[in-house]
């Protein structure tokens with residue numbers, strides 16, 4: 314598996330279908346899986362069952378896959394915590410990852426992501442403590458890479474200004490009306506950080522339902538979703554898809570073979586923001 318994959322299959326909100334859909338995604342050709350140890354929105358143990366089924370069927374081995382999970386602060390969790398609520402944040406990070414490794418039946422993940430900073434504005438002391446604990450997990454070999462999610466530019470700038478190690482990945486909801494997260498993508502590009510874009514379809518109905526956009530997709534012989542994913546790749550993003558449908562899985566993956574003319578990439582980049 315290369316250091317950074319070309320498409321991530323997202324396992325949020327799959328509940329009891331998590332195992333079957335993870336296996337299906339691998340059968341359809343996905344080799345990178347995004348999950349989180351946050352039972353409220355993800356069923357990580359179910360994802361692990363899906364991986365086990367794919368291994369048993371001989372479709373892939375662990376080494377063929379890129380597995381990404383997340384540490385989520387208690388504020389983002391329900392009562393089903395993967396750590397001791399009374400423990401320090403550093404211990405919570407270690408417990409959360411240990412539990413993820415158990416769920417996914419592996420001794421290391423490929424990427425471990427801070428699900429979101431503790432404040433919407435600043436990179437706080439709590440984040441610094443969590444990030445330091447995550448770095449220790451990486452140094453101990455339990456994850457290859459580290460990431461942060463749901464960040465503002467200010468968080469990243471504060472990390473950089475305080476000499477904090479920057480993440481390998483930034484994972485953000487990507488709104489077309491914010492120039493497809495232009496400022497953060499630009500920060501990432503300048504520093505060699507891979508930008509992962511999620512909810513590319515669900516966050517942007519005004520683009521996908523825009524008649525000229527649909528005409529454009531028709532002219533290109535592509536589905537609107539494929540145009541969005543091809544665009545995302547053309548501007549340097551690593552996209553996620555959360556589809557539950559085998560045809561859509563294949564369609565989304567096939568977008569990797571479709572190249573948009575550069576002038577069209579510019580038009581789409583400016584379409585809503």
Ligand SMILES: NC(=O)c1ccc[n+]([C@@H]2O[C@H](COP(=O)([O-])OP(=O)(O)OC[C@H]3O[C@@H](n4cnc5c(N)ncnc54)[C@H](OP(=O)(O)O)[C@@H]3O)[C@@H](O)[C@H]2O)c1
Nearest residue numbers: 323324325462511512513514515538554555556557558561
């Ligand atoms: N870090 C975070 O805080 C965070 C937050 C949210 C999500 N995520 C990650 O991002 C992943 C994706 O998020 P998402 O589910 O919001 O993303 P999404 O891929 O934008 O949305 C999935 C929706 O798009 C539809 N879809 C996908 N491919 C399609 C196609 N080819 N044609 C038509 N419809 C298509 C799906 O319908 P069908 O099922 O019918 O195909 C589904 O309704 C999540 O699973 C999770 O891993 C992370």
